[in-house]
Amino acid sequence: MTQPLDLSGRHFHLIGMGGAGMSVVAELLHARGAQVSGSDQADSPALDHLRAMGMTAYVGHAAEHLDPAATVVVSSAIRPRNPEFAVAKERGQEVIHRSVALALAAQGMRFVAVAGAHGKTTTSGMLTMALRHAGVDPSAAVGSVLPELGSGAMVGSGDIFIAEADESDGSFLNYTPTVELVTNIEPDHLDRYGSTEAFEEVFRDFLARLLPGGVLVTCVEDAGAARLADYAQERGYEVIRYGRPECSLATPDVVVEGLACAPAAASARVTWQRGEHRLSQEVRLAVPGEHNVLNAAGAWASGVWLGIEPDAMAEGLASFRGTARRFEWRGECAGRRVIDDYAHHPTEVAAALAQARTVVGEGHLSVVFQPHLYSRTVSFAERFAQALSAADTVIVCDIYAAREDPLEGVDSQVITRHLPGARYVPDMVEAARLAAQLTPEGGLVMTMGAGSITQVAPVVLGEWGCGGAGDESVDAS
Known part of the structure; x- marks a missing residue:
């Protein structure tokens, strides 16, 4: 296994540090040995959490907060007129997108990128908690707080890195995943992409980032995802389709049956005829919703492909308690x-x-x-x-x-x-x-x-x- 990149000796300054995505990146860079500072317009529990870990977090944006030697990390939400962004550009400092910083933190690991217009936070959270429960000890960057961790970031000793892959600004094209888990490709962000066709095209570009020997896992109850699965298979990629047969637009490999929902729970049986082996597992969730059962099926298939025992994945998914701001x-x-x-x-x-x-x-x-x-x-x-x-x-x-x-x-x-x-x-x-x-x-x-x-x-x-x-x-x- 390639060792994660040692970032000691480097300084990163994150503008908008308290945001859900940026605070996770801050934790991960810090864990890789980097010096980390940043700022946000208002104080927050996220900034308090980062300070408690030893990072410098400023309230308000000002040019004097920025060390001239720091690499500046921004998201697409940061405007050029931000005083820290502006002075970085004026000085010629290195400025990188948060996805590039995340990719740096993930170097040397098997990267699982969870993408889709909906469900990527929950699905990446499910996969993180299931692998953790199975003893794999992954690292993760989830765009919301996992109650069990008190954060959206987890730095583990294992060789798997799980992250949300954001299509809104095309930044997921900075990743080179081993597993691409695509929950759906329903058109969104049309201010950027302009049409359904262009939105689907960027997911084909994302597919091209998949490492040789990797796999696409996708829900074929969604038309855009079903088209991506066909496109991938035609080009020789390994594809795992999942869904309920009666709702799917193509025959699923991982079949979801007997789906049942209650006010605070949901369950279904997932079955995968994988070569000569028939894998079948009851998945019981402590969160409700049909969509969450489908998210869990994608997470289960991804974990099994990565080498986790099917029953351990099912048990791990049962330990998932949701993420902040998702129901x-x-x-x-x-x-x-x-x-x-x-x-x-x-x-x-x-x-x-x-x-x-x-x-x-x-x-x-x-x-x-x-x-x-x-x-x-x-x-x-x-x-x-x-x-x-x-x-x-x-x-x-x-x-x-x-x-x-x-x-x-x-x-x-x-x-x-x-x-x-x-x-x-x-x-x-x-x-x-x-x-x-x-x-x-x-x-x-x-x-x-x-x-x-x-x-x-x-x-x-x-x-x-x-x-x-x-x-x-x-x-x-």
Whole structure:
């Protein structure tokens, strides 16, 4: 086994260090011996965690934070006008994308890249916890906190490295994986790619990054992923297809049958006729949702291909308890519940609300949705409305711009005008309060979106009079 790269003697400075992806990269670089510093616009538990490990984390962005000898790490969200980015460019310092830094940290290991428009955080988390449970001791970079680790990063002694592979900016093309696990290729990020065809083309480019002797594992219940599987097989790549036969667009190698869902669990049997060996295993999850069973099937197949015993993979998947902001339980009060979810694409919204319906049953389901990106909101407005219609009360607040500048004349009413009864409440705190007021005993409120909406769950609880918070707990910036 090739040894991981020793980065001692190098200094990396991460702009936006407290973000889910960047904080994981910071931990991994630190574990490889590098000196690590960084900054973010606001303090956070993530920065506290990095400081506790011995890294320097500044609040606010300023040119004086940047050591002239440091390699600067940025994500696509960092604008050129950021003072640290600007001074780095002015000095001619090395500036690399966070995916390049992650690839550095993973050198010398078997790289498992988990890609797809939806499900990559959960699936990479499942695979990490299953391999950990099986005693493999992997390293990992998951874009959300795994409760068992208290972080999205894990630095292990084994030779397997698991990471999310981000298609949004094409940065997954910086990786050279041994395993590519693609959950789906449903069109997204059309502001960058422009068409379904272009979006699928970048996944074919990603496939070309697969190392010789590697494998593509993909869910053929999704049309784009099924096309990628055919494309890969025609070019001589090893392909493992998984899915339910009745829902798949091609014959799956790993067959998912007997899928059952409960409010807090799900299960199915996965069967793989692998040459002369018939592998069959009951997979039981401590998280609900049909989509999570499919995610688990992909993780199971990947682990078995890597040499893990099928029963050990199944046992390990049972140990998975979810990730932060993926159907995350945030509290219960006076017979009502709050769950927070990262869903920000219509397919994800529909899956999350279906999952919520299994929890609340015939009870009242309310959703406070914060759209993410102006371009995505405009592209999928009608589909968002259709997905949100699964809730009894729908409140949509202002769009979270993230890396984009506002589009003149565009607000969240592009969604609500397609959904009679839906309310547009620009301020997310007021939206949360209204959802709490409209949700009767036995009901459930979901706060949903990829932006700052996660902050308002305490506002909902506060409105119900139990352990909540007022405006002072929420940063609406």
